[in-house]
Amino acid sequence: MSALRTPVVDQLGIEHPIFGFAHDITTVAAITNAGGIGVYGATRRFPHEIADELAEIRRLVGDRPFGVDLVLPDGMPEHNSRADIERHIPDEHRAFVAGLIDKYDVPDPSGPGMRTRFIRSAEIESDQLEAVMASDVDLFACGIGAPRPAVERARELGKTTAALIGSPRHVRRALEAGVDIIVAQGYDAGAHTGPIGTFTLIPQIVDAVADGSDGRVPVLAAGGVATGRHIAAALAMGAQGVWLGTTWLTTTEHAAHLHPKLVPKLLAAGSADTVVTRSESGKTFRQIRSAWSDEWDAPDAPEPLRMPYQDVLVGDLLGAIDEHGVEPLLHSGAGQGIGYASELRPVADVMDDLVSEATRAIDGLPGR
Numbered sequence: 075m076s077a078l079r080t081p082v083v084d085q086l087g088i089e090h091p092i093f094g095f096a097h098d099i100t101t102v103a104a105i106t107n108a109g110g111i112g113v114y115g116a117t118r119r120f121p122h123e124i125a126d127e128l129a130e131i132r133r134l135v136g137d138r139p140f141g142v143d144l145v146l147p148d149g150m151p152e153h154n155s156r157a158d159i160e161r162h163i164p165d166e167h168r169a170f171v172a173g174l175i176d177k178y179d180v181p182d183p184s185g186p187g188m189r190t191r192f193i194r195s196a197e198i199e200s201d202q203l204e205a206v207m208a209s210d211v212d213l214f215a216c217g218i219g220a221p222r223p224a225v226e227r228a229r230e231l232g233k234t235t236a237a238l239i240g241s242p243r244h245v246r247r248a249l250e251a252g253v254d255i256i257v258a259q260g261y262d263a264g265a266h267t268g269p270i271g272t273f274t275l276i277p278q279i280v281d282a283v284a285d286g287s288d289g290r291v292p293v294l295a296a297g298g299v300a301t302g303r304h305i306a307a308a309l310a311m312g313a314q315g316v317w318l319g320t321t322w323l324t325t326t327e328h329a330a331h332l333h334p335k336l337v338p339k340l341l342a343a344g345s346a347d348t349v350v351t352r353s354e355s356g357k358t359f360r361q362i363r364s365a366w367s368d369e370w371d372a373p374d375a376p377e378p379l380r381m382p383y384q385d386v387l388v389g390d391l392l393g394a395i396d397e398h399g400v401e402p403l404l405h406s407g408a409g410q411g412i413g414y415a416s417e418l419r420p421v422a423d424v425m426d427d428l429v430s431e432a433t434r435a436i437d438g439l440p441g442r
């Protein structure tokens with residue numbers, strides 16, 4: 075039997091224990107169709123869009139399983155009102171953002187940016203959850219925060235549930251929420267990330283989850299998993315599978331949706347070319363280093379605001395940078411594993427290489 079045939083593979087009815095997070099439905103479907111399980115990052119999508127997009131992924135994958143991910147942080151405002159948030163944004167921050175627009179000659183966006191299409195609020199989160207529950211998606215993953223009622227409801231509907239966590243301190247809460255799978259995401263990861271490195275984190279979370287769940291709940295390793303050797307190491311650390319985000323950014327399917335000027339930046343970036351900054355969303359967020367992160371890191375820059383205030387402060391500008399491909403501010407969330415990507419490749423080829431290299435790495439271990 076293949077060394078990659080861990081219990082989570084049978085639990086979900088997939089071929090390989092490789093979970094792939096992406097913001098693009100074609101990429102998500104390709105990951106599932108290549109034998110892993112694609113997970114659609116839907117947190118910035120309107121509820122009606124989520125309903126349509128999940129239905130479209132189902133059409134593309136047939137009976138094969140796929141997932142959806144929502145970020146449901148505590149402490150967001152009750153209502154979807156931009157004006158309420160705007161009132162709390164200090165003048166110093168507005169002036170700084172206006173200065174960036176001026177300095178880099180950023181054209182106006184044609185509409186609100188990804189982070190300002192709507193304001194993250196309890197109201198919109200509840201509607202997004204409704205759309206997920208009404209769909210036939212197989213896996214429901216919670217990015218930041220796993221609210222127990224949402225997890226319980228998804229499980230009652232027959233969906234598998236997962237929570238991403240970045241510290242062993244969060245294990246108890248995730249298990250109390252009742253999730254079926256825990257994703258341990260280390261510091262190397264792209265986008266929102268915590269302070270503990272992946273190698274340090276995984277065994278700690280594996281042990282804490284085994285203790286707290288009598289070994290019932292599998293752990294997936296996330297953050298810097300970019301090759302088959304990483305997968306072998308993740309299994310050796312006690313994970314049953316892996317969860318990848320950065321790897322898919324440089325697939326042919328995904329790159330088709332990026333600004334053409336961003337693609338060479340991603341392919342050229344090495345592992346030392348990412349930084350963690352709060353300037354994107356208000357929470358620590360790993361991205362490719364650019365003039366955007368440098369400007370916010372400068373001694374005279376204001377401290378970024380908390381989420382969702384920072385979202386509102388910078389959302390339209392980030393949208394304009396992406397829409398118009400404004401060098402040198404153009405950037406993307408990406409993890410340290412970006413250093414492994416030097417050319418665009420189809421998802422199916424990436425998946426084949428991950429699986430064959432992982433198998434070779436495990437078979438080649440001394441004593442096997």
Ligand SMILES: Cc1cc2nc3c(=O)[nH]c(=O)nc-3n(C[C@H](O)[C@H](O)[C@H](O)COP(=O)(O)O)c2cc1C
Pocket residue numbers: 095115116117143144145216217218238259262263264265266296297298299317318319320321406407408409410411
């Ligand atoms: C561009 C980008 C955006 C991401 N957005 C989300 C998100 O909205 N929700 C979430 O749970 N995880 C998000 N993640 C994190 C992934 O789910 C995953 O945990 C992470 O990418 C794994 O580490 P890696 O980037 O080293 O592969 C994002 C990752 C990237 C690269």
